[in-house]
Amino acid sequence: MPNFCADDHWLAATDAADPLSALRQQFVFPVAQDGTEVAYFAGHSLGLQPINAKKYVMQALDDWARYAVDGHFLGRHPWLPYHELLTGSTARLVGALPSEVVVMNTLTVNLHLMMTSFYRPTPERFRIVIESGAFPSDRYAVASQASMHGFDPAIAVVELTPRPDEPHLRQDDMLRTIDQLGDSVAMVLLGNCNYLTGQAFDMPTITRAGHAKGCIVGFDLAHGAGNLDCQLHDSGADFAVWCNYKYLNAGPGGLGAVFVHEHHHHSDVPRLAGWWGHTKASRFEMGPRFESIVGAEGWQLSNPPILQLAALRAAMEPFDQAGISPLRARGDRLTAYLLWWLNQLPTTRCRLLTPRESRERGSMLTLQVYTGAEQLTESLHRQGITVDLRRPDIVRLTPAPLYSRFADVARVGKALLAELAT
Numbered sequence: 001m002p003n004f005c006a007d008d009h010w011l012a013a014t015d016a017a018d019p020l021s022a023l024r025q026q027f028v029f030p031v032a033q034d035g036t037e038v039a040y041f042a043g044h045s046l047g048l049q050p051i052n053a054k055k056y057v058m059q060a061l062d063d064w065a066r067y068a069v070d071g072h073f074l075g076r077h078p079w080l081p082y083h084e085l086l087t088g089s090t091a092r093l094v095g096a097l098p099s100e101v102v103v104m105n106t107l108t109v110n111l112h113l114m115m116t117s118f119y120r121p122t123p124e125r126f127r128i129v130i131e132s133g134a135f136p137s138d139r140y141a142v143a144s145q146a147s148m149h150g151f152d153p154a155i156a157v158v159e160l161t162p163r164p165d166e167p168h169l170r171q172d173d174m175l176r177t178i179d180q181l182g183d184s185v186a187m188v189l190l191g192n193c194n195y196l197t198g199q200a201f202d203m204p205t206i207t208r209a210g211h212a213k214g215c216i217v218g219f220d221l222a223h224g225a226g227n228l229d230c231q232l233h234d235s236g237a238d239f240a241v242w243c244n245y246k247y248l249n250a251g252p253g254g255l256g257a258v259f260v261h262e263h264h265h266h267s268d269v270p271r272l273a274g275w276w277g278h279t280k281a282s283r284f285e286m287g288p289r290f291e292s293i294v295g296a297e298g299w300q301l302s303n304p305p306i307l308q309l310a311a312l313r314a315a316m317e318p319f320d321q322a323g324i325s326p327l328r329a330r331g332d333r334l335t336a337y338l339l340w341w342l343n344q345l346p347t348t349r350c351r352l353l354t355p356r357e358s359r360e361r362g363s364m365l366t367l368q369v370y371t372g373a374e375q376l377t378e379s380l381h382r383q384g385i386t387v388d389l390r391r392p393d394i395v396r397l398t399p400a401p402l403y404s405r406f407a408d409v410a411r412v413g414k415a416l417l418a419e420l421a422t
């Protein structure tokens with residue numbers, strides 16, 4: 001356990017000592033009522049704007065004005081291969097081969113596309129295992145997939161549930177359930193991290209357990225991409241989906257991404273097809289027969305929105321500069337410091353729902369505040385501190401490693417103590 005403290009000199013020295021602190025200058029901060037920069041702890045929900053986002057979006061608009069249809073081929077960044085500008089960064093971010101990832105669509109759409117390919121239930125093997133407290137959209141998506149295939153979601157969708165009075169899952173319990181039900185399970189789908197508790201799951205271990213039973217294993221990395229060092233390829237997961245607007249700062253409604261493991265690239269897994277997934281060499285011959293690109297790009301349907309890709313390009317730059325592994329280490333230090341503050345809060349007022357161990361969480365910590373969570377959030381907001389309230393009693397706080405400082409964590413820590421310890 002490092003020697004944390006609340007001393008201003010220590011905070012200034014700690015922030016100054018980390019070269020990654022400088023990444024903060026690449027972001028635009030909302031301004032609080034008193035004219036100072038907001039201390040922002042909601043990056044798990046919507047990340048801050050990268051300064052270059054406006055510039056890159058304006059470039060794309062300028063190219064449209066100047067070249068019109070020829071912009072597909074002309075300008076600094078022609079639109080036809082524009083999405084390929086994101087491939088390398090995305091692959092590095094999640095630990096995948098370039099051929100395993102593609103930026104396209106938005107998250108829930110991508111989840112459905114992946115399930116269309118990988119959820120192929122039979123009368124014997126039709127269940128979908130998810131974690132209890134999965135994000136509602138994921139829950140609706142899996143239930144509707146089961147229904148589309150003629151199964152009753154109440155039977156087909158199985159939730160992994162924590163033991164009574166425990167805030168999160170035990171891995172042994174998860175593995176036991178997968179083992180026991182495995183023969184009837186078509187797919188295991190976990191959010192990593194869980195969006196509410198911040199619990200991170202061990203992807204290689206869960207993937208091995210699922211595969212040992214013949215199940216497809218997929219992950220929703222909405223709260224993992226840009227937060228954890230995911231190492232998707234090595235995890236062996238069959239597929240993963242995520243959005244780029246939380247830890248990844250691509251802006252509201254920004255594009256999502258997909259990972260399809262290499263071991264599916266040459267299989268005959270069925271898919272929904274569109275022209276953008278067609279082999280590039282002959283895409284514009286506009287022939288009647290679909291020939292898929294080999295790899296994740298083969299799942300593309302439409303030509304992508306360039307303005308959103310432009311914003312995402314700006315968002316990926318700081319990740320490329322820092323590398324996800326050092327960033328995760330910084331995120332872990334900041335969160336450990338936040339934990340040091342939260343440990344001082346009275347247990348009569350609140351409890352932590354996130355596992356304390358670094359390997360079982362990312363940057364986000366979740367507090368259950370027994371009474372007055374809403375007033376607490378509003379009071380913090382008046383003090384220029386943005387946290388995230390899930391009514392009625394959940395407060396989520398994320399020191400995002402790209403732009404949060406130790407000084408910011410101390411600010412929210414002191415404010416929480418003042419609010420809850422009196």
Ligand SMILES: *Cc1c(COP(=O)(O)O)cnc(C)c1O
Pocket residue numbers: 106107108109135137138191195220222223243
């Ligand atoms: C944020 C989030 C979503 C949001 O879905 P969109 O399709 O991007 O609107 C879905 N699932 C999880 C787990 C999330 O965290």
